[in-house]
Each structure stands twice: as C-alpha cells, then as structure tokens.
Amino acid sequence: MKQYLSPLAANLKPSGIRKFFDLASSMENVISLGVGEPDFFTPWVMRESAIFSLEQGQTMYTSNAGLIELRRELSNYLAKHQGLNYNPENEILITVGASEAVDLAMRTLISPGDGVLIPDPSYVAYAGCATIAGGEIHYIPLRAENDFRLQVDDLRLAYTPNCKVLVLSYPNNPTGAIMTREDLLPIARFVCENDLIVISDEIYSDLTYEGNHTPFATLPYMRNRTLHISGFSKAYAMTGWRIGYVTGHSDLIQAMTRIHQYSIMCAPIMAQIAALEGLRNGESAKKSMLLEYDRRRRLMVHGFREMGLTCFDPLGAFYVFPNITVTGLSSDEFAEQLLKEERVAVIPGIAFGPAGEGHIRCSYAYSTEQLKEALERIARFVKKRL
C-alpha cells in the first residue's frame, strides 16, 4: 500500500531513539536510564481530584481553548512564578501535551520553504514537526565548551534570510543545560534584528537547581515574538495525562486555537481538572520531587567524573550528558555495547542531532539505588576501554 502514502509521510524518518527502543525492549533485566519521564506518580491531590470529577460525571468536552478556570489559574501562576502576563481569555491555549503545542506552533507559523532554526542537540520533535509543516531545518550546533548554551555567533552562522522561526528549549533535553538572562539577551537582540519568531519550549522550567529559570518571553520586546510552550508532564509527573499549554500574542494563539479546534477539539477534561488542582495545591509535592532530583543529579555527575569522563554540570531538567569520547567509541557504539554487556540502557547523543555525538543521555528519574547500580555497571564498562 506504500504507493498511497504522501511523499511527506513516506519520507518522514522515525526518531533516532526508535532503534534503541526496539533493542532495549527485547532484553531482560535491563536498568534503563533511557526514560524521559519522571519515576514519581502524579501527586495524589491531583489524581484524587480527577477521580472525584469522574465520579461527579465531568466527562464532557471543554471549550476549545480549555477550561476557563484552568486558563485563569495558569495566568495567575505564570504571573506570580515566572513574571509572564497573559490574558486567560485569548492568550492561553490548553493543549494535548507540550507536544501538540509544538506541532501547532510549527503549523501556524511555517509556510513551505521557511527556515526553522533548531539547536542541535535537542528534543526530537522539533525537527519532525517543522518538517511536517514544510519547514527547512537549519541546525545550530551547541558546544560542550559553552555548557551547551546557545551562542549568538553560532546562531548567526546557521541563519539565512529565509529563516522565520527560532526554536529555544531551556532547560534542555538532552543536555540538562540552562540559559541565564545574560545568556539570552544577545539571542533576543538577534531575534529582533532579523524579525524572527521564537518557539520557546520551557517544559522543564520548574526543574532548575541553582537559581530560577528565566522565561524567554520576559526579555525586552520578546513577549509578542515568543510562543511560550510548557506543560505538566515533567514537574507534576503527568506524562500519561497528555496536558500542556502555549501562551503568546492573541493573534498567534487564536490562529493556533483554530487548528486545534479542527484537529483535537480540546484537551481531555480529567487532565485539565487534575492540572488545575496541581496549580492550586501541588506546589509542595513539586518541591519535594525537585529536592529528590537534585540529590540524584549530584550523584550522577560525581559518578561519571569518578569514571574519568568529562561531565558538565547540568543545571536543569533530569538528564546528565557525559562525554564518552575517551572510550574511543561513537555514541551509538557505546550505547549498544553497554546495553549488551552490562544491560544498562542509555541514549546515544546522536539520536538528538549530529552535535550530540560523543555524548550519551542518562536520565536520573530513578531511585538512588538504581542509579548507583547503573553507575557501577557503566564504570566497569568504561574501565575496560580506557
């Protein structure tokens, strides 16, 4: 039936982690550090409020943009915690995960042939969604020596006049890098000078370990040039509920809402209700998860450095991104041999883009016992190759 596929569908490549998924899933007794989701359950207050809402019979559609109570609460939350001001009536759209928001943003902004600037390495969906929207991908290499922070010089090199959109994603998956206000300022200037629109995926914004996160939209002149995307999957451990959001100038959000209205209708109501409860009463659960992640983060960085690997300090998200080039292996070889020899699954850096080569992504969303065991196994593996 392949002849019936559109060229776009036929040519769309599976994400780089797919191959690894198949390999790791076929093995027994694997300790996996390959997971991009929390090991915690959604805080009970949130689960409980969703259960109660089901008992009450709240099983209907909501308005396309999402429950107005949720948008209002979110608006307050963003103002209070992040210094962002969005009108709940027309500048906030509740989506089926940040994933849907990324897809909508690309489809709303991009015409075929428009250039999309994407930092490399980065989360796998940006290039995928940009391609589906007909965009032309321009990778901007991030460098380990800059702690994987985007440099304006590298941005300038990747830029061509057909570029319209810049994707930012800090705190970053897969590197764990963050960008401070000072780091972001030259980027914001470049965005103005070249009339770019920014899709800023800040889904890990509540998971930073030293100092608070700076939302890109709070930089001078950036509010109206930014689609601020985030969600509940990570900080509230809600991956399976499928709920996220996007905020921005009403012209953009209204256009996105129109696409969303036809393709999705609305995000699931029980997820919206649980998210609302999280904004109201989830802060302390979120804080204690953050403390736990921080402890594991330090354990991992220390473990990798002890092995003799270079590992920069990831200050956000829940990943470490050690450099494995001293082993003489490519990231693909490293990950595959490690899996076969020691039954530890990690993701090769190259799965997140060419500049990820030489690194592996290890998630620390696991108990400290599991992490210690995994570190021991990796150390044994690395020692044989030094």
Place this chain on the structure above:
Amino acid sequence: MLSEEDRRLLHILEQDCRLTPEELSIQTGLTPDYINKKIKQWEKDKVIVKYSLLVNHEKLEEDRVTALIDLKVLPQRGEGYDKIAQRFQKFPEIKSVFLMSGNYDLCLLIEGKNMYEIAQFVSDKLSPLDVIEATSTRFVLRRYKQDGIEFYGEEERPKRLVISP
C-alpha cells in the same frame, strides 16, 4: 528558617539516615566537614530527635497490639493537663501522648503483646487515677500507613517504557 543547603541535607537524611557523610556530601554538594558539624548541631538542638526504625511487625507474625486510648481528664489547678500528661509519658507502654480537641482531652497510643495486656494496663494504671473521668479504648486492627510509609498497595508498580524521548 532552613537555608537552601540545609534543606537539601535534611531532605536526604529524612529519606535515609544511614548514608555516610561522604555519600551525603556527593548528594548535597556540601563538604563532609560541614555535614558532620551540622548533624552534631541538629542532634544537640534536638532538631534531630532520634534515628528510628520502622518495623512491619505483621510480617514477623509477632504478637503485638496497638490501641488508642481516649481520656477525659480533670485539669489540675495551675497546671492544666501538663502534669498528668507528663506522668503518662513515663510509661514505656505508652508510645505517644497527645492533647486533643473534642470530646476527650488526652489521647494515648499504647502498645502491648495482646488485648489482655492492654486491658490490664488500663484497669491497673489508668482507671484508678482520680483525675480520670472517662476512658475509651480502641484497638488498631490493621496498619495501612505509618510515618509516611504505605504498608500495602505498592507491590505492583506500573511500568514505564524502557526508552522514551
């Protein structure tokens, strides 16, 4: 108020107080020296009161009964409930003593080998006291959760995918 650093340290100790200062140092970014001093200080100030063990006696199939005893007490002139409460806290059988709002005044949590032993304690030691006007003893039948630890229902953890983006 706890500093950011001390909160990190206390959080980990609350999860697992058996970690060595070196391990704590790795997981907090604080020096072992600082950690040692801080823990000593907390012990001295009774911020850390005890390093305790939570045993699920049901698994050992040991005889052990827990009861909650509510007491209505005549408050003493000038001393309120403190004096009588302090007297109760001396009994090793009594694990906790609380002053309560509501119909009763004090609530004792008491442990014994069996119901008989607890009944004996109530009739020998508590009921004869003049200040006690009424008691109500309730036995614990099953312990589902204690000190933040769930005893049931966590056996089967739902599985995550091995790899996800």
